[in-house]
Structures are given as structure tokens and as C-alpha cells.
Amino acid sequence: MASALSSQAALAQEGQTQADDQEVIEEVVATGTRLKGTAAAVLQERQNQAFVADILGADQISRTGDGDAASALRRVTGLTLVDGKFIYVRGLGERYSSTQLNGMGVPSPDPTRSVVPLDLFPADIIESLNVQKSFSPNMPAHFGGGNVNIRTKSIPSEFVFKVSGGVDYNTNNSTDGFFYSGGGDDWTGRDDGTRALSGIIQSNLDKAQADDGIEGSGTYPLTLEERKAMLGSMFWDIGPDPKNVDPAFDIGATLGNRFITDVGEIGFLSAISYENEWNVGEEKSGTNLGTVGCASLPDSETANGKCFAQSYDGVETEQSVSWSGMFNVGYEYNSNHRLELTNVILHDMNDRVRVRDFVDVNETIFGTRELERVDMLFEERRMTSSQIKGTHNFPELNFMYFDWYAGTSRANRDAPGGLSATYQNNLNNGELVSQQLQDVSATNVNRQYQSLRDVSDTWGWNLGYPIMLDGIDLEVKAGADFFEKARKAENITIQVPHRAIADDALFGDQIDEIFSADQLASDDFYGSATGAGILQSNMADGDEYAAGTKIDAYYLMADAFINNKWRFSGGVRYEDFRQISVPFSAHANTFSVEPDEIAQLAFMEDDFFPSLAVTYIMDDEMQFRFNISESAIRPDLRDISTTFFIDPLTEFLVRGSPLLRSSKLRNADFRWEWYREAGNNLSAAIFYKDIENPIELVELGTVGGAAPNLLTANGESGELYGVEVEFLQDLSIIDNRLVDFFVTGNVTVSDSEVVIGAADDDRTSLFERQLLDALDATSASNIVTNNVRRLVGHSEWVLNLQMGYDSPNGEHSATLVYNAFGPRIIVPGTRGNEDAEEQTFHSIDFNYSYYPDFNSQIKFSVKNLLDQEKRIEQEGLDLLREERGIEFGLSYSYTF
Numbered sequence: 001m002a003s004a005l006s007s008q009a010a011l012a013q014e015g016q017t018q019a020d021d022q023e024v025i026e027e028v029v030a031t032g033t034r035l036k037g038t039a040a041a042v043l044q045e046r047q048n049q050a051f052v053a054d055i056l057g058a059d060q061i062s063r064t065g066d067g068d069a070a071s072a073l074r075r076v077t078g079l080t081l082v083d084g085k086f087i088y089v090r091g092l093g094e095r096y097s098s099t100q101l102n103g104m105g106v107p108s109p110d111p112t113r114s115v116v117p118l119d120l121f122p123a124d125i126i127e128s129l130n131v132q133k134s135f136s137p138n139m140p141a142h143f144g145g146g147n148v149n150i151r152t153k154s155i156p157s158e159f160v161f162k163v164s165g166g167v168d169y170n171t172n173n174s175t176d177g178f179f180y181s182g183g184g185d186d187w188t189g190r191d192d193g194t195r196a197l198s199g200i201i202q203s204n205l206d207k208a209q210a211d212d213g214i215e216g217s218g219t220y221p222l223t224l225e226e227r228k229a230m231l232g233s234m235f236w237d238i239g240p241d242p243k244n245v246d247p248a249f250d251i252g253a254t255l256g257n258r259f260i261t262d263v264g265e266i267g268f269l270s271a272i273s274y275e276n277e278w279n280v281g282e283e284k285s286g287t288n289l290g291t292v293g294c295a296s297l298p299d300s301e302t303a304n305g306k307c308f309a310q311s312y313d314g315v316e317t318e319q320s321v322s323w324s325g326m327f328n329v330g331y332e333y334n335s336n337h338r339l340e341l342t343n344v345i346l347h348d349m350n351d352r353v354r355v356r357d358f359v360d361v362n363e364t365i366f367g368t369r370e371l372e373r374v375d376m377l378f379e380e381r382r383m384t385s386s387q388i389k390g391t392h393n394f395p396e397l398n399f400m401y402f403d404w405y406a407g408t409s410r411a412n413r414d415a416p417g418g419l420s421a422t423y424q425n426n427l428n429n430g431e432l433v434s435q436q437l438q439d440v441s442a443t444n445v446n447r448q449y450q451s452l453r454d455v456s457d458t459w460g461w462n463l464g465y466p467i468m469l470d471g472i473d474l475e476v477k478a479g480a481d482f483f484e485k486a487r488k489a490e491n492i493t494i495q496v497p498h499r500a501i502a503d504d505a506l507f508g509d510q511i512d513e514i515f516s517a518d519q520l521a522s523d524d525f526y527g528s529a530t531g532a533g534i535l536q537s538n539m540a541d542g543d544e545y546a547a548g549t550k551i552d553a554y555y556l557m558a559d560a561f562i563n564n565k566w567r568f569s570g571g572v573r574y575e576d577f578r579q580i581s582v583p584f585s586a587h588a589n590t591f592s593v594e595p596d597e598i599a600q601l602a603f604m605e606d607d608f609f610p611s612l613a614v615t616y617i618m619d620d621e622m623q624f625r626f627n628i629s630e631s632a633i634r635p636d637l638r639d640i641s642t643t644f645f646i647d648p649l650t651e652f653l654v655r656g657s658p659l660l661r662s663s664k665l666r667n668a669d670f671r672w673e674w675y676r677e678a679g680n681n682l683s684a685a686i687f688y689k690d691i692e693n694p695i696e697l698v699e700l701g702t703v704g705g706a707a708p709n710l711l712t713a714n715g716e717s718g719e720l721y722g723v724e725v726e727f728l729q730d731l732s733i734i735d736n737r738l739v740d741f742f743v744t745g746n747v748t749v750s751d752s753e754v755v756i757g758a759a760d761d762d763r764t765s766l767f768e769r770q771l772l773d774a775l776d777a778t779s780a781s782n783i784v785t786n787n788v789r790r791l792v793g794h795s796e797w798v799l800n801l802q803m804g805y806d807s808p809n810g811e812h813s814a815t816l817v818y819n820a821f822g823p824r825i826i827v828p829g830t831r832g833n834e835d836a837e838e839q840t841f842h843s844i845d846f847n848y849s850y851y852p853d854f855n856s857q858i859k860f861s862v863k864n865l866l867d868q869e870k871r872i873e874q875e876g877l878d879l880l881r882e883e884r885g886i887e888f889g890l891s892y893s894y895t896f
Contacts, residue, residue: 052132053133054133075817079131135629142633155269189380195417264332282314283356284312284882317354321349324345375418385410386408472562555573601640652827665690697712719752729742789825818844842868
């Protein structure tokens with residue numbers, strides 16, 4: 001606190017010195033709000049926190065040019081970004097962290113995870129990002145790497161009206177992609193019903209209760225005309241056709257004000273934004289690593305006698321549309337009572353088409369029979385949240401305070417009309433003769449319709465009472481948090497078997513030509529006079545499920561300052577956790593498990609979670625922190641399900657285990673912090689985590705298929721430890737003429753170890769019991785390559801560096817930003833194969849801003865200057881390789 005007062009005094013003195021020159025005052029204010037003002041604000045908050053935390057402010061996010069919460073958080077010490085959506089804190093996967101919006105729990109639009117994809121939150125609505133890395137009793141006990149609190153912009157202190165717009169261009173987009181004409185509302189990020197499952201198909205699905213769905217075993221006969229009508233009701237105008245994509249653009253506006261009345265202050269803030277972006281890029285991937293068929297492949301596709309049984313190489317084209325809106329209203333009475341209502345709506349759409357060469361070692365004959373794969377995925381995600389908070393201070397009661405909050409949120413995901421098809425290119429002496437849907441009886445055109453609804457309600461309160469003693473400032477705190485969530489999800493897969501289509505009708509190279517209205521209306525299109533087998537449901541039990549979570553939590557803690565030198569903060573949290581996920585039978589509104597089995601699917605647990613933080617304040621600039629705590633990571637919504645589901649991100653088949661247990665964590669942190677003049681600072685930390693029964697994914701060796709089949713299981717033990725260093729320094733220490741330049745950054749070096757428990761001995765570990773239960777077997781061979789390895793997703797080092805410049809006249813600022821991480825395991829190796837690792841990605845971005853006047857900003861940015869590719873390698877082969885391209889951006893904003 002003393003250092004905070006010193007910082008304020010220093011800023012006041014600086015302002016007084018420059019008060020003689022009004023023009024200089026304007027320049028100082030402009031520069032300060034871009035760098036030093038923001039740095040001072042977040043550093044002061046971090047310095048005053050009782051527990052270890054890192055905070056990123058809105059101006060810092062703007063300076064690095066990051067467009068959403070996910071990409072911004074990778075700048076925080078020890079954090080890495082996976083798949084552009086999920087944050088790994090100190091090397092622990094997304095399941096080991098929790099996310100809050102303004103301190104409240106929110107639902108997730110991800111069909112296989114309860115964690116929130118952070119790319120959903122645009123930077124325009126973010127005031128700051130708080131990453132608390134040590135557990136405190138007022139935080140959720142589901143705590144491993146850390147808790148990410150996304151804090152939205154609050155009511156302004158005065159009138160504000162800002163408009164902005166920008167354009168972006170990616171060098172990959174100079175290459176033509178492949179796309180199609182969708183619905184009329186695609187520009188809004190919403191499907192207008194064009195891709196939706198038709199009423200006639202849904203009606204027949206509801207009627208068909210046989211094991212194999214629509215084409216039941218004679219129990220529900222269909223006529224040829226009914227089959228024609230169902231097939232014709234699907235959206236087939238897909239092509240895809242060559243596409244020259246447009247540059248990306250975005251627009252936004254913010255309006256807010258505060259009014260002083262006789263009964264208090266009233267304010268509001270509203271913001272809207274819209275972005276439309278296209279991306280084209282090369283993508284290469286492989287699956288099913290082994291030795292079968294490798295001799296038939298080119299040398300470049302094999303390594304050490306191994307190859308992928310299936311591999312893909314081609315062009316991916318994606319359109320992304322996102323928009324957001326926020327409206328906040330606040331009321332404050334005599335500085336002691338405040339109410340604030342926050343309403344947020346977030347929506348994004350991704351429409352992806354991939355046209356790729358497909359190599360199957362069992363089917364491809366180079367120069368004679370080669371394959372091509374076409375697939376599309378249209379996905380809408382939306383989140384709405386309404387939150388109300390009250391803060392009440394009571395000076396007449398020894399300055400006791402009482403806070404309360406309540407919120408309700410909805411998350412939806414719709415992915416209608418997904419398609420995948422395999423073509424066969426017939427060649428003669430290497431020359432293309434014809435193209436057709438693959439001439440294999442077991443091959444199908446797959447259509448997929450997914451939907452998810454996630455609803456959460458949360459409420460709670462906090463009470464604090466200060467006690468002033470001789471040399472001791474003590475505050476006793478108590479509170480409660482209540483969280484409820486309900487989810488309903490459905491995945492309908494319909495197949496059009498190639499064998500049910502007449503041989504002559506299979507030929508062509510365009511979806512919209514083979515499945516044209518004229519073709520579908522013709523009797524000659526169908527392989528039989530009745531059209532039997534033309535539509536088959538591939539929906540399995542568990543593809544529709546309902547799930548719910550309920551948490552009741554209470555905490556008690558104390559925060560004590562002793563002689564302004566020592567600070568002790570700690571207490572205990574109690575949580576009563578209940579969760580259940582129940583599968584439905586395919587095409588039936590009934591559970592697929594017996595009533596007495598439902599109780600076995602419930603997961604219930606209650607426990608106490610202690611925490612203690614000790615801070616030694618050496619002086620106004622330097623302090624030391626030490627934190628110890630216990631926390632837990634509980635199974636996710638589908639982790640205890642016995643049915644397989646497809647992870648939409650990895651396209652792997654995943655199932656859970658009813659025997660799954662929570663992971664218990666013991667956490668320790670020690671950090672030294674040095675806060676110096678002008679915002680310069682230096683800190684170093686060491687951390688350690690001991691994990692009992694870590695939750696990991698391992699491959700089920702006896703299940704075949706075109707994609708890995710993974711089991712969610714408990715390892716035996718795990719640990720994580722490392723060192724973090726963070727700094728900010730202007731370059732005046734080299735030469736006073738360099739005072740306008742600064743460098744800032746952080747580095748994390750760490751290691752981890754997880755013991756799976758797949759040992760060849762007489763002992764039966766928890767993991768082996770879960771494996772045998774999943775296989776319904778009494779014995780199983782050891783399929784795990786490395787029984788001891790690093791945690792999935794853990795990078796042994798993470799590095800962030802920035803070099804910045806602010807001109808003395810306040811008209812120019814520039815930042816060069818570097819981010820890199822060490823290789824990390826994505827898919828653990830099995831059957832003797834190495835672990836698949838994502839390779840280091842060196843990201844260098846440049847941002848320059850010009851301020852022609854106090855109200856305007858022109859910004860130029862370049863992202864991925866090194867034109868790096870994303871690469872995941874296994875046994876020296878590309879499990880995944882994606883182009884990212886170099887992105888150029890230009891934007892303009894004006895504040896009235």
C-alpha cells in the first residue's frame with residue numbers, strides 16, 4: 001500500500017512539473033494512457049493482491065494487437081495457447097483451470113468440455129484479464145493452473161463515444177480456396193435454416209425406433225417417394241467451387257456516460273462490434289500411425305519404417321463472422337452503495353471447407369486409383385449473460401461491507417449440415433480418366449447435425465468486517481457461492497451409402513452435381529427400385545445426452561497486516577459438488593441406461609480446501625510472497641460417460657470412465673517482487689504442484705478406426721515445478737536519450753512428470769481398472785509407450801518479449817512482440833510409438849499507432865512476421881501441419 005501511495009505521489013509531482021505548459025499536459029496524458037498509466041494501474045493492483053496473480057489491462061491488450069481473450073492471455077507469464085481457444089496455465093491443460101466472467105461462473109458452448117473457449121470473448125469488451133495462480137478460499141476449488149477472470153468494461157466517469165473500423169489481409173489469401181453459397185443470413189453469422197435438418201427427416205427419425213434408425217429391419221417401411229423427399233430435403237448446393245476470398249474487415253462503436261443527480265450517480269456503457277474474416281491455407285494431417293502399407297508410399301511419407309495409414313493434404317477455406325454487444329447500467333449512492341447490471345451477448349460463426357488429397361494405404365494405388373476428401377463444417381456459437389452486482393459499505397458499522405451478485409447465462413452451439421465425402425480419381429498411365437464417389441461398398445457420404453444448449457445460474461455474497469488492533473489491521477471475511485448448470489446436447493449422423501446409389505450416378509466431381517434436384521428426383525439415381533438403404537442413421541446411444549452440475553460453496557478467511565511489514569491471508573473453503581451425465585437412446589426420448597444404473601453415473605463429492613498466503617513487505621518497492629493450498633480437479637461433464645463421442649477439435653473418438661476420480665492438488669508458490677520508479681519492475685517466482693490421480697487421455701489399443709480412440713482415465717501421480725521471471729524496464733538505464741524506449745517480457749522454465757500406472761507387475765492400478773472396465777476384459781496388454789512422461793500440453797519453456805517506443809510528443813507508439821513455447825505433447829504415444837508433439841511456434845508481431853490528434857488513432861499491424869506454420873510431429877512425420885500466413889492490418893478509431 002505504501003508503494004501505491006508513492007507511485008501516486010510521483011505521478012502527481014510529474015503532472016505538477018508539466019502544468020505550466022498546456023500542450024505538454026495533453027502529450028503526457030496521451031502517452032500515459034497508452035503504456036505507463038495502464039502498467040501502473042495493473043501493477044498496483046497486482047502489488048496489493050494477497051495471492052499470486054498476473055493482470056493484463058485493456059491498453060496492454062490493444063498495444064499487442066490481440067483480438068480476443070485467448071490470444072491476449074498467451075502474453076501472461078507461464079501461459080500458452082492451444083488450438084487458438086484454450087489456455088494452459090503453467091503447462092496444465094484446460095481442464096486444470098477455471099474461467100469466470102466478472103467473478104461469476106459461465107456455461108460453455110463446447111460440446112465435449114465444460115471449460116469456456118476463450119476466443120469467444122472479443123478484446124473490445126475487456127477491461128482487464130486477471131489470472132490468479134495461487135488458490136484462495138474465495139475462488140472456485142476447481143483450481144489447478146489458475147483461475148482466469150475476464151472483467152468487462154465498466155461505467156465511464158464521463159461521456160464517451162468512440163467509433164472504429166479496420167481491414168486485414170492475410171498472405172495465404174492470395175491463393176484461391178474452395179467454397180460454396182450458403183444461406184442468405186451467413187453474413188450475420190447465422191444459418192437461416194438452409195442447412196438445418198428438415199422436418200420430414202426428423203419426423204421419420206422419430207418414427208424409426210429400430211437399431212439402425214431410418215432404414216430399419218422392416219419394422220418401418222419407406223416408399224421410394226418418401227426416400228426421395230427425405231434426400232431432396234437436405235442442403236446439397238455445396239460444390240465446392242473455386243473462391244477468391246475478400247479481405248477481412250471489422251467495425252465497432254462504444255457509447256457511455258455518467259450523470260450526477262440529487263439521489264446519486266447513474267451511468268451506462270454500451271458497445272457493439274462486428275467482424276467478417278476469410279482465411280485460406282494449406283493443411284496436412286495423418287492418423288493411425290503404424291507399419292502396414294508403408295512400402296507403397298513415397299519415402300517422404302515414411303520414417304523409421306512407419307507411416308500413417310490415412311493422410312490428408314490440401315486446402316482449407318474458412319469464413320469467420322463474429323459480433324458482440326454489451327450494455328451496462330450502474331447506480332451509485334454517496335460512494336457507499338453501488339449497483340451494476342451487466343448484459344453481454346457474444347456470437348461467432350465458423351464456416352469451413354476442406355478439399356484435400358486423401359491417401360489410404362489399403363485403397364490408394366498411385367497412378368491408378370487415387371482419392372480425394374471433401375468436408376465442410378458450419379458452426380455457430382453464442383453466449384448471453386446477465387449479471388447484477390451490489391456493493392454496500394457501512395461506515396457506521398466500523399466500515400463493514402457486504403457484496404452480493406447473481407447471474408444467469410446461456411450458451412448455444414449449432415453445427416447443422418456438416419458433410420464429408422470421399423472421391424475416387426480413376427487414372428490411366430497417370431492421366432485422369434474420371435472422378436466418382438469412392439467405389440467401395442462400405443463408403444458413405446456423411447451428414448452431421450449437432451446442437452447444444454448450456455444454461456447456468458449463479459449467485460453468492462461476501463461479507464467483510466475490519467478490526468483495528470494495536471499494530472494489526474485485521475479483516476475477517478465470509479461468503480458463499482452457488483452454481484447450477486444444465487446441458488442438453490445432440491449429435492445426429494446420417495449416411496448416404498455409396499452402394500445404395502446406382503453405379504452410373506456416382507460419377508462427377510461436385511456434390512451439387514451428383515446430388516442435384518434432377519438427379520435425386522430420377523428413379524435411375526437409386527440402386528434399387530425402392531431406394532432401399534439410401535439413408536441410414538449412424539446415431540448411437542449416447543449421441544444425445546443430458547447433464548447437470550450443482551455446486552454449493554462456503555468460505556471463511558482472514559486478512560491481517562502486522563506493522564505494515566507482514567501480511568497473512570488465509571482460510572478454508574467447503575464445496576459440495578454434484579454432477580451427472582445421462583445418455584439417451586438413439587432416436588428415442590428415453591435413457592439408454594436402466595433406472596438403477598443412473599445412480600452409478602452420478603458424481604458426488606464434498607471436501608474442505610485450505611489456503612494460506614504470507615507476504616513480507618520489505619519496503620515501498622520490494623516484497624516477498626509465499627502461498628500454499630489444496631485444491632481439486634473434478635471430472636468433466638462427459639468424463640464419466642461410457643459412450644464414445646467425437647471431439648470436434650481433434651476429431652478423435654473419446655469416452656469416459658464411471659470409475660474416474662477427482663485429481664487432488666497440493667500447491668506451493670514463492671515470489672519476489674520489486675516495483676521501481678516509472679513502472680519499471682522485476683519479479684521472480686518458483687512454483688510446485690503435487691497431483692494425485694491426474695486426469696489424462698490414453699489410447700484404447702483394441703479399438704480400430706480411422707481416428708484414435710481415447711479413454712479419459714486417472715494416472716497414478718503427477719508433479720509440476722518451475723521458475724518464472726517477469727520484467728519491465730525503460731532503456732534510460734543505457735542512455736538517457738533512450739528513455740522513450742522500453743523492454744518487457746517474461747520467461748517460464750518448468751518440468752512435469754506423470755505416472756500413468758500401466759506397469760507390468762502384479763499390482764492392479766486405478767488406471768488399469770478403468771482400462772479393463774472400458775474394454776470389458778479381465779486382462780489387457782500394456783499399450784502405453786511411456787508409463788512416465790510429461791503432462792499432455794506441457795511446454796518446458798515459454799518466452800514473451802516486447803520492445804516498445806512512445807514518442808515524446810505523444811503522436812507515435814510502436815511495439816515489437818515475440819512469443820514462443822517449447823514442444824508440448826498433444827497425443828500420448830501408444831504401442832511403442834513416440835508421443836506426438838506440437839513443435840515450437842515463433843510468433844513475431846509488430847504494431848504501430850499514430851495519433852494525429854487527441855481524438856484519433858491510426859493503427860498498422862503485422863502478425864506472424866516469420867510466416868511460421870503450426871506443426872505436430874510424431875515419429876518424424878507430420879501428424880498436423882497448418883499454414884498461418886502473414887497478416888497485415890490497418891484500423892482507424894475516433895473518440896468524440
